[in-house]
Amino acid sequence: MYDRKSELIQLLNLQPHPEGGYFTETYRSEEKLSGTEATFPAGRNLKTGIYYLLGSDDISHFHRIKSDEMWHHYEGSSITIHLIQQDGLYRALYLGKELSNEQKPQLVVPANTWFGVTVDEPNSYSLCGCTVSPGFDFIDFEMAGRYQMLQAFPEHSEIIRMLTKPSV
Numbered sequence: 001m002y003d004r005k006s007e008l009i010q011l012l013n014l015q016p017h018p019e020g021g022y023f024t025e026t027y028r029s030e031e032k033l034s035g036t037e038a039t040f041p042a043g044r045n046l047k048t049g050i051y052y053l054l055g056s057d058d059i060s061h062f063h064r065i066k067s068d069e070m071w072h073h074y075e076g077s078s079i080t081i082h083l084i085q086q087d088g089l090y091r092a093l094y095l096g097k098e099l100s101n102e103q104k105p106q107l108v109v110p111a112n113t114w115f116g117v118t119v120d121e122p123n124s125y126s127l128c129g130c131t132v133s134p135g136f137d138f139i140d141f142e143m144a145g146r147y148q149m150l151q152a153f154p155e156h157s158e159i160i161r162m163l164t165k166p167s168v
């Protein structure tokens with residue numbers, strides 16, 4: 001059977017991401033922060049970009065980073081980006097090309113926001129890009145623990161159980 005997800009993993013040399021899905025870094029700016037920014041250390045690259053692939057059988061589990069992250073839709077199904085905002089409210093963003101259907105081909109996830117992602121169409125996949133500035137570093141990357149999230153946001157228990165790993 002023709003499997004575009006496997007083909008893309010091979011063609012783009014994608015690796016498994018700790019949050020779920022597959023990625024490869026495509027850009028890391030030469031330019032670096034000078035250290036005047038409180039949140040980020042001197043020497044941090046100014047900007048980075050990745051390809052990110054999620055299958056309908058994958059989940060991007062709840063996580064957060066310290067930069068705004070811009071998402072770009074390239075190919076395949078639309079996706080739903082599930083946010084638990086800093087004010088504690090849940091919000092869904094729809095990344096895709098059907099503009100009449102609330103979807104946008106570019107979206108921004110604000111810094112320090114818990115978020116996870118699901119693919120909208122069954123038996124499908126979605127190829128996206130994610131760009132961040134200041135640039136990505138796994139030091140800033142935090143996976144959400146299920147227990148910690150349920151304690152903090154009991155009103156969102158259903159989506160938390162869906163988008164966290166039981167063992168974390």
Ligand code: GUN
Nearest residue numbers: 049050069130131132136
């Ligand atoms: N590089 C490695 N992982 C990530 C990620 O989750 N987002 C971005 N933007 N870059 C990364």
